[in-house]
Structures are given as structure tokens and as C-alpha cells.
Amino acid sequence: MLVTGGAGFIGANFVHHTLRHHPEYEVGVLDLLTYAGNRNSLRTVADQIELHQGDICDAALVDRLVARSDLVVHFAAESHVDNSLSDPEPFVRSNLVGTFTLLEAVRRHGARLHHISTDEVFGDLALDTTDRFTETTPYDPSSPYSATKAGSDMLVRAWVRSYGIHASLSNCANNYGPLQHVEKFVPRQVTNVLTGARPKLYGGGVNVREWTHVDDHNSAVHLILERGRPGETYLIGSGDERSNRQIVEMVLELMGLPRDDYDRVPDRPGHDLRYANDTTKIRTELGWRPRFADLRQGLAATVDWYRENEWWWRPGKELTESRYRRAGR
Numbered sequence: 001m002l003v004t005g006g007a008g009f010i011g012a013n014f015v016h017h018t019l020r021h022h023p024e025y026e027v028g029v030l031d032l033l034t035y036a037g038n039r040n041s042l043r044t045v046a047d048q049i050e051l052h053q054g055d056i057c058d059a060a061l062v063d064r065l066v067a068r069s070d071l072v073v074h075f076a077a078e079s080h081v082d083n084s085l086s087d088p089e090p091f092v093r094s095n096l097v098g099t100f101t102l103l104e105a106v107r108r109h110g111a112r113l114h115h116i117s118t119d120e121v122f123g124d125l126a127l128d129t130t131d132r133f134t135e136t137t138p139y140d141p142s143s144p145y146s147a148t149k150a151g152s153d154m155l156v157r158a159w160v161r162s163y164g165i166h167a168s169l170s171n172c173a174n175n176y177g178p179l180q181h182v183e184k185f186v187p188r189q190v191t192n193v194l195t196g197a198r199p200k201l202y203g204g205g206v207n208v209r210e211w212t213h214v215d216d217h218n219s220a221v222h223l224i225l226e227r228g229r230p231g232e233t234y235l236i237g238s239g240d241e242r243s244n245r246q247i248v249e250m251v252l253e254l255m256g257l258p259r260d261d262y263d264r265v266p267d268r269p270g271h272d273l274r275y276a277n278d279t280t281k282i283r284t285e286l287g288w289r290p291r292f293a294d295l296r297q298g299l300a301a302t303v304d305w306y307r308e309n310e311w312w313w314r315p316g317k318e319l320t321e322s323r324y325r326r327a328g329r
């Protein structure tokens with residue numbers, strides 16, 4: 001199995017999950033180790049995997065690694081909406097050209113591909129409805145990030161239909177858990193508190209996300225690898241929707257601070273209001289169920305992880321906050 005982006009948040013958790021629960025796989029990782037990739041996330045399993053530092057846009061390298069793999073699980077991407085607003089170029093390159101490069105290698109060598117994507121490809125939902133995205137909701141991405149992820153999904157589908165490659169796709173809701181970069185919402189707030197700063201809430205904090213534990217995302221991906229139908233797309237999500245304000249308040253409470261001890265900062269341009277996935281297909285077809293049913297418990301464990309692993313997140317914290325300061329957020 002070749003895992004692209006295996007030194008990033010979800011990819012590294014996927015590598016650990018795979019080694020723990022599916023020892024039948026030999027795992028190779030291809031990761032450029034951008035600012036978001038972290039070799040330390042794989043430190044405890046370094047002797048059980050092959051880690052290749054390299055670019056998914058490097059056709060010769062990708063060809064060589066895919067030729068030796070039966071299965072490619074494709075996590076590698078530029079993943080942060082705020083960064084895509086300030087500099088979209090790496091998003092077009094890694095998310096579109098990178099996925100194209102992998103697809104061509106998969107086509108040449110007949111490997112199976114599972115493409116990891118996001119519910120952000122569908123655009124957003126109104127706050128005052130109970131509508132949910134389904135596998136057939138038309139794409140309507142808002143940000144450079146989601147537009148490039150939407151494009152990469154389209155490329156995968158076209159390669160399935162036109163060239164008959166064996167590929168599946170999944171679009172998951174927002175993830176939380178250990179090993180997530182401090183630029184993202186939950187770790188930013190937790191590490192702000194741990195460094196004596198206040199959490200930062202964009203705009204009024206009314207935007208809603210469906211928070212899914214990273215291990216539940218990865219168990220869903222493994223089910224798709226085992227029992228998913230070729231060419232199919234599966235939506236993944238816990239069903240637990242919360243406003244950003246509710247999350248900040250919960251984090252503050254879990255960390256023993258007053259619930260209103262946060263700053264409001266200027267909103268993100270084009271900020272998507274609400275995401276929510278209808279996960280009937282993966283639940284009924286594959287029998288998937290999230291194990292982290294209690295968000296509060298999952299967040300408490302995540303807070304503990306950041307408390308206990310300052311060595312892991314501290315080196316990136318100041319640079320991340322200086323980027324946010326430049327953006328006024």
C-alpha cells in the first residue's frame with residue numbers, strides 16, 4: 001500500500017491505524033514534507049514503513065513507487081482554506097497536477113486507487129435547514145482549496161469512466177484528533193490556550209461543521225478498501241453538527257476557563273456557512289458506524305493529547321500565528 005500524504009494529519013493517523021489493525025499491508029509513504037507534513041508523526045513506526053520524501057507531481061518518482069504498489073491511498077493535498085485564499089498556486093499544483101500524475105501512474109500499472117476528498121466540494125448549506133449533502137449533490141465549491149479538491153474528484157471519475165481504472169472516492173466532513181496541524185480550528189484554539197493566548201473565532205462563530213474523529217474517518221476508508229464498490233463515492237461524517245462558537249466554548253470549558261474567554265476576529269472571505277453529510281450509503285451498504293459518538297469525550301482526549309505533546313506542535317506554532325497576524329485573523 002502506498003499512502004500519499006502519510007506524514008500529514010489524517011494520513012499519519014491512517015498509517016498508525018493500518019499498522020495496528022491491518023498488519024497484512026506493507027506500508028510505503030510518499031510525502032513532500034511541506035510545512036504541513038511532519039516526520040515526527042511517524043516516528044514511532046519509522047522502522048515499520050518505507051518513507052519517501054518526494055512530490056506527487058514528480059512523474060518519474062510516482063511511476064516508480066506506484067509500479068511497486070497494489071493499492072494507493074491518496075491523502076496528499078494542500079488542505080487549508082485560509083492558505084488557499086492568500087496563495088492558491090500550490091493548491092492547483094498539488095491537488096490537481098499531483099492527482100493527475102498519480103492517476104496516470106495508476107493507469108499504467110493497474111494499481112487500485114482510493115482518493116480522499118472533502119464535503120467542501122459541494123459548497124455550503126443554509127444555516128436554517130436540515131438539508132444534507134448526498135453522493136449525488138452537484139459540486140459547487142467556494143474556495144480555491146475546495147475548487148481544486150472538486151477538480152481532483154472529477155479527474156478521478158473521468159479516469160474511471162474513460163480508462164477503466166479501479167478507483168473509489170470518499171468525501172469526509174471536518175476531522176479532529178491528534179497530530180492535526182496547529183493552523184486548523186481545534187488545535188489552534190487548544191494551543192492558543194496552552195500558550196496563554198485566547199481562542200480566535202471568525203466573525204460571529206455561527207458557521208456549522210460536522211465534527212468527525214480522525215479514527216472514524218480512517219475506519220470508514222478501510223471498510224471502503226475491503227468492501228466498497230469500484231468507481232463509487234461514499235460520504236463520511238459523524239452526524240454531530242456544531243457551530244464554531246459551541247466548539248470554542250467546549251474547548252474553554254474542558255480547559256478550565258470561562259466559556260467567553262475568546263476573541264472575535266474578522267471573518268474569512270467567502271466563509272462557507274454549514275456542511276453536513278448524509279451518510280446513509282456507507283452505513284447501509286458497508287455497515288460503517290462512528291466509534292467516537294461523544295464529541296465532548298473526543299475533544300477532551302484531543303486536548304489531553306496536545307497538553308502531553310507540546311514537543312510535537314510547539315515548533316510550528318509561532319510561524320502559524322505570524323501568518324494569521326498578517327491576514328488579520
Ligand code: NAD
Pocket residue numbers: 004005006007008009010011030031032033034035036037038054055056057074075076077078079080093094098116117118119149171172173174175176181
Ligand atoms: P494535512 O495538510 O495535514 O496533510 C497533507 C499532507 O500532504 C502533508 O503531509 C503534506 O506534506 C503532504 N503534501 C502536500 N503536497 C504534497 C505533494 N505535492 N506531494 C507529496 N505530499 C504532499 O492535511 P489533512 O488534514 O491530513 O488532509 C488529508 C486529506 O484529507 C486531504 O486530501 C484533504 O483534502 C482531505 N480531507 C481533510 C479533512 C480535514 O478535516 N482535515 C476533511 C476531509 C477531507
Ligand code: TYD
Pocket residue numbers: 080081082174183184185186188200201202203205207208209244268
Ligand atoms: P478549519 O479548521 O480551517 O476547517 P474548514 O474551513 O476547512 O472547515 O476551520 C473550521 C471552522 O472554524 C471554519 O468555519 C473556520 C473557523 N475558524 C475560526 O473560527 N477560527 C480559527 O482560528 C480557524 C483556524 C477557523
